[in-house]
Amino acid sequence: MRVVLVGGHESSDGADLARFDDVDERVSVAAPGRGLHNALTAFLDDGETVVVLPMTFGRNPTMVADTAKTLKWLAPRHPGRLSLAAPFGQPDHLIAWLRTAANRARATDAGTALLIVAPHSNTFDEAELHRIAYLVAAHGSLPEVAVAIADDADALSGAVQRLRRLGATRVAAVPAGFAASLPVTDAEDLAPLMSHSAVRRVVHTRVRDALTALAAGGDGIDQGLAADHGHGYAHSHAFEESQGHGHSHPHPHPHTHADGTTHAHGHPHEHHQLQH
16 A cells, blocks of 8 residues: 655645655655656556655645545556545644744743744635634734745844734744745744655545545545635635526535534535526
């Protein structure tokens, strides 16, 4: 059995996952697209069963859908041997880990400002990070929680200096993804967000659940294809409805159960044309 970790902008297109590439554990890393397709083809042609795990905290649903498209193409040629696991995490998990980082920062200095760092991606995924930071701040104990969309040391240093101009005497920076470290600045580097062992525990859980589902006939691919439904402007009906036009198609709604599992039901929503 082979595990393939797929990384998008939360892991520098998989570069931040290289430390989890493990020959003995049969874990490989790939970026979405042609690289993933070629890796899966090689493993499947060798007769392996493959579980593909999207390494996202829920801020990159497009990557999950793109990964599912690759698997959708290959799965019919290798029945019962290819599975798409549930994503590594969801935004709630990211919020919880960022609060843990905030508590670590507070333990040193209660006046610390927390800077949550992520590379440039796209407007919607960056906006989601600002929402997450607000929730971390709202339920946290630090005086300031901010976001830095920064690809290098200069951009990150600029964000640190802005916090200092606002009065922060100590700034701690933490990645909103899988980076093992951040560019060097005069902020304290709290990376990584999760320890190596914690990441591996989650990976093992997702893979175990995917293999159980595969044995029962579920490969997770169709769920993955719907991962970016409603993400971005492409699915916004606000304009068409304001013009008196409607649409009718299913919208999956997640339902969380007492045991913590979540699944989606597709309910058709009728959007009727306005009457004139």
